[in-house]
Amino acid sequence: MPRLNFRVVGRVVGIVALTLLASLPFTAGAQEPGATPAPSGHSMHGSSGAPGGHMAGLPKAAPADVASSEAIVAAYYEALSGPVGKKRDWNRFLSLFFPGARLLPAEGKGHSGTMPHTFSPSKYLYDTESNMLQEGYVVKEIAHRSEGFGKILHVWSTYEARHAAADAKPFVRGINSFQLFNDGKRWWIFDVVWQPETTKLTLPAEDLKP
Amino acid sequence: MKLSRRDVLRLGAVAGAGALLLPKKFAFAQSSPTLTPFVDPLPIPPVITPGSSTVNIHMTQFTQKLHRDLPATKLWGYNGIYPGPTFETRTGQPISVQWLNELPSRHFLPIDHTIHGAESTVPDVRTVVHLHGAKVFGDSDGYPEAWFTNNFAKTGPFFSNRVYHYPNDQASMALWYHDHALGITRLNVYAGLAGMYFVRDHAEDSLPIPKGKYEVPLMFQDRFFNADGSLNYPVQDPGVSPPIPPIWIPEFFGDAGLVNGKVFPFLDVEPRKYRFRMLNACNARFLHLTLANSRDANETLLFHQIGADQGFLPKPVTLGDLLMGPAERYDIVIDFTGKAGKSFTLKNDAPSPFPGGGGADLPQLMQFRVKLPLSHADQPLPANLVPVPLIDTHDSCQTRKLLLSEDDDPTTGDPIEGMLGTVAAGPLHWSSPMTENPRANTTEIWELYNVTTDGHPIHVHLVRFQVLNRQKFDLNLFQSTGQIHFIAPPEAPGANERPAWKDVVKAFPGDPDNGVGLVTRVIQKFDLPNGASAPPRGVPPYVWHCHILEHEDNDMMRPYVVLP
Structure with missing residues (x-):
């Protein structure tokens, strides 16, 4: 394959370098337009009802949210859950995740139609909050199993989501697979992979037992 | 009250109902019949040279052979051909065109009635023509809601006039015309509604570059075909029910490459230089092109780029490969001197979507066969072409921080719609109040903050612009706080992007996987045609949008107004 000579693909290839760069704050000079200082304390989209966070700096978890594996999973659902118009608690959601955590909707097809998008926690909430605000997304756990050893725990969590709590039926059910890590001080979510039911895939009975 | 898509589905008002009854051709789980490449000669669309009287162009349905081994394909096109005729015009010589919709009342491709502007309350078949890259007033720009139906029986809310006026107040360049109706542009263009439009001037006349039969338009597109020759435009796979939107797909990538409306054609050439007016008219596909000996991939030919979207470069730029985003035009000279008896394949290896990949590949487009005898002496390319003065950034009276974003489904993570907006206000809809309102004859810098995983070819109507630079920023910080923090110096554009x-x-x-976003900066002066200081009263505004047609159809487009 011929080498691509455009910068962006080199960028994709240079992930390691990027990561290093990302860790080194760069203060752009005045040599180029747009190199303006970042606004401080800007609360994104706050007045418009559009997605966006209110976080300033790295969020600190509420101790109760990360004290147990059950608590951190419950906090995950609570942070995502809400009726039409309810802005999500970005601080709470992001505080649950280990740095570099990933989210994978297994049934997604992405832009290509063949592979799901993967998300960082902030990208997932940023990209989906608008829909949750508009449609309502009330999600809860209905069954929970786990296996663990030492600092690691795998939670197999059955969920269902409604647009409004009063809806008679959920519009989607599925399995959230959580990989959790305990550093001795708290629990972290390292990744979440989820599989919703589809027209060809129904949850087995054992995953519906509370 | 504005109904959400899910409301519409719940109410069963989806005239999508009609669309939902269509045979399901789920996205991406399909392929065209095997089509032998390089068996059909490259067609050259006929030329139309308008005079002082209004030209009527008829949009009709017809069938046309697109490959030797395919039955004739049902298409829509201008003046009964696909692509439409190529306009030849001169700088400073205005023309008038009446675009006439003579199409059937039913669309033959799957409409998603949950898409904005494509609701079941508007006619299925509506058209409006945009001359891409033209400096025109809003009433001739093809505003997406200035649509009209067959015989102008129904018109959109912004329709004002049947005849469009093109002042040609522009230097020599390759424009192209295509449909731009709100919510169905991707389908109308896919059906065949596209053609090229050249503006010529004295500067071009004086350049010793290939002319006449040695200047060849190349319009690249990709398609899926059914075995009966019909076009196949896929719909959403309802794996997770109900898929939202139910029909629309985020991007189309076909496995059959067409050039000037023929699948994998060939062109016989002489051993000399040719000028190719390349247009990426794909719905969503970026093209990364190379040209290699069909029998020995190690022998490649170079591209000498002499022009970009809006005219000549100051000097030829020699490249081994080209990366063309949708709607971009590249003016390319290829030298076949000394290659008599050889054939060269135009190859593409751009990931689709770009740059993430995963979609259908399109590894080749056409073949050049150096088999004609040399009939005219060749000349070397000039060292200098046409000056391109750089716009002084100090002339900018405003820098706008604009957002390229998308709205995803929480269940699948899949795109529900693309979105544009501003960094301050966040993602905005087509129907949101206008936020971009430059004054006529002023210069602005637009910063395009891309927070998605996709490359987006952003097109601003009316203006020509210059690319300034690109710069990385901390995406996680932006998404969680709205703060812009740059994490690397600005990167200069490529030699064929600036000047x-x-x-x-x-x-x-x-x-994005590693928390890095990218801003692209352009600078542009909002000149109106013929030096006007204000647009005429009552004309529609302009638009800026992503030129991935599936994106622009589904909310990744915003109106903007030029103020006096």
Whole structure:
């Protein structure tokens, strides 16, 4: 394959370098337009009802949210859950995740139609909050199993989501697979992979037992 | 009250009902019949040279053979051909065109009635023509809601006039015309509604570059075909029910490459230089092109780029490969001197979507066969072409921070719609109040902050712009706080992007998986035709949008107004 000579693909290839760069704050000079200082304390989209966070700096978890594996999973659902118009608690959601955590909707097809998008926690909430605000997304756990050893725990969590709590039926059910890590001080979510039911895939009975 | 898509589905008002009854051709789980490449000669669309009287162009349905081994394909086109005729015009010589919709009342491709502007309350078949890259007033720009139906029986809310006026107040360049009706542009263009439009001037006349039969338009598109020759435009796979939107797919990538409306054609050439007016008219596909000996991939030919979207470069730029975003035009000279008896394949290896990949590949487009005897002496390319003065950034009276974003489904993570907006206000809809309102004859810098995983070819109507640079920023910080924090110095554009006049810029993504976003900066002066200081009263505004047609159809487009 011929080498691509455009910068962006080199960028994709240079992930390691990027990561290093990302860790080194760069203060752009005045040599180029747009190199303006970042606004401080800007609360994104706050007045418009559009997605966006209110976080300033790295969020600190509420101790109760990360004290147990059950608590951190419950906090995950609570942070995502809400009726039409309810802005999500970005601080709470992001505080649950280990740095570099990933989210994978297994049934997604992405832009290509063949592979799901993967998300960082902030990208997932940023990209989906608008829909949750508009449609309502009330999600809860209905069954929970786990296996663990030492600092690691795998939670197999059955969920269902409604647009409004009063809806008679959920519009989607599925399995959230959580990989959790305990550093001795708290629990972290390292990744979440989820599989919703589809027209060809129904949850087995054992995953519906509370 | 504005109904959400899910409301519409719940109420069963989806005339999508009609669409839902269509045979399901789920996205991506399909392929065209095997089509032998390079068996059909490259067609050259006929030329139309308008005079002082209004030209009528008829949009009709017809069938046309697109490959030797395919039955004739049902198409829509201008003046009964696909692509439409190529306009030949001169700088400073205005023309008038009446675009006439003579199409059937039913669309033959799957409409998603949950898409904005494509609701079941509007006619299925509606058209409006945009001359891409033209400096025109809003009433001749093809505003997406200025649509009209067959015989102008029904018109959109912004329709004002049947005849469009093109002042040609522009230097020599390759424009193109295509449909732009709100919510169905991707389908109308896919059906065949596209053609090229050249403006010529004295500067071009004086350049010793290939002319006449040695200047060849190349319109690249990709399609899926059914075995009966019909076009196949896929719909959403309802794996997770109900898929939202139910029909629309985020991007189309076909496995059959067409050039000037023929699948994998060939062109016989002489052993000399040719000028190719390349247009990426694909719905969503970026093209990364190379030209290699069909029998020995190690022998490649170079591209000598002499022009970009909006005219000549100041000097030829020699490249081994080209990356063309949708709607970009590249003016390319290829030298076949000394290659008699050989054939060269135009190859593509751009990932689709770009740059993430995963979609259908399109590894080749056409073949050049150096088999004709040399009939005319060749000349070397000039060292200098046409000056491109750089716009002084100090002339900018405003810098706008604009957002390229998308709205995803929480269940699948899949795109529900693309979105544009501002960094301050966040993602905005087509129907949101206008936020971009430059004054006529002023200069502005637009910064395009891409927070998605996709590259987006961003097109601004009316203007030509210059690419300034691109710069990485901390995406996680932006998404969680709204703060812009740059994490690397600005990167200069490529030699074929600056100095150059453009009307589409590739707004690449950063590396979202690693928390990196990318801003692309352009500078542009909002000149109106013939030096006007204000648009005529009552004309529609302009638009800026992503030129991935599936994106622009589904909310990744915003109106903007030029103020007096």
